[in-house]
Amino acid sequence: MVRPPCKGFDQGRRSAYHAAMKADRLYFTGDAKADALLVDEPMALLIGFVLDQQVTVQKAFSGPLELNRRLGTLQAGRIATMDPARLEDVFRERPALHRFPGSMSRRTQELCAAVSEHYGGDPTRIWSEAEDASDLRRRLLELPGMGKMKADGLLAVLARRFEIDLDGWDAVLPDHPTLGDVDSEEALASYQAAKRARKAAQQAKA
Numbered sequence: 429m430v431r432p433p434c435k436g437f438d439q440g441r442r443s444a445y446h447a448a449m450k451a452d453r454l455y456f457t458g459d460a461k462a463d464a465l466l467v468d469e470p471m472a473l474l475i476g477f478v479l480d481q482q483v484t485v486q487k488a489f490s491g492p493l494e495l496n497r498r499l500g501t502l503q504a505g506r507i508a509t510m511d512p513a514r515l516e517d518v519f520r521e522r523p524a525l526h527r528f529p530g531s532m533s534r535r536t537q538e539l540c541a542a543v544s545e546h547y548g549g550d551p552t553r554i555w556s557e558a559e560d561a562s563d564l565r566r567r568l569l570e571l572p573g574m575g576k577m578k579a580d581g582l583l584a585v586l587a588r589r590f591e592i593d594l595d596g597w598d599a600v601l602p603d604h605p606t607l608g609d610v611d612s613e614e615a616l617a618s619y620q621a622a623k624r625a626r627k628a629a630q631q632a633k634a
Contacts, residue, residue, distance in 0.1 A: 584608020
């Protein structure tokens with residue numbers, strides 16, 4: 429079943445994902461406010477996944493909270509139309525929001541521009557207007573900065589943590605551990621340990 433586009437947050441910010449969802453935070457950062465923002469503000473979740481590259485999960489997903497503090501907004505349209513040099517300065521302000529603030533400020537702005545142009549600035553339309561899970565995967569892969577691994581992780585989060593109601597999840601969900609399996613601080617530690625082990629094994633084969 430495809431749910432209609434969200435009109436706002438009259439029933440609380442979590443309704444932007446799914447009216448029946450039970451999650452009130454994601455256990456990605458160790459900071460309760462940063463974790464809650466990923467649930468309260470859909471754009472924060474998308475930005476976190478874009479930043480989740482060559483830094484720890486904790487660093488990537490705490491970035492949206494700090495970006496919001498520095499800018500006063502995470503609205504896609506406002507970030508998309510910012511002076512790129514100013515946005516890069518915001519990313520570089522100490523402590524820098526990412527190991528590579530220049531490239532990540534550009535990717536974040538490109539993401540926001542795509543959400544603004546194709547979804548009217550409302551990131552919830554990416555999943556609320558998807559025909560099925562395969563269509564949602566296609567939409568995610570079209571977003572700047574969202575490659576296959578990130579899209580797989582975000583699909584798992586939307587399906588398992590936020591219970592987005594779409595047909596065809598079994599055909600697109602990855603069969604390996606992802607951030608969608610993280611439902612506690614202990615689960616995050618286990619996920620990161622398994623990821624390090626996989627990386628070490630791959631390097632040993634190279």
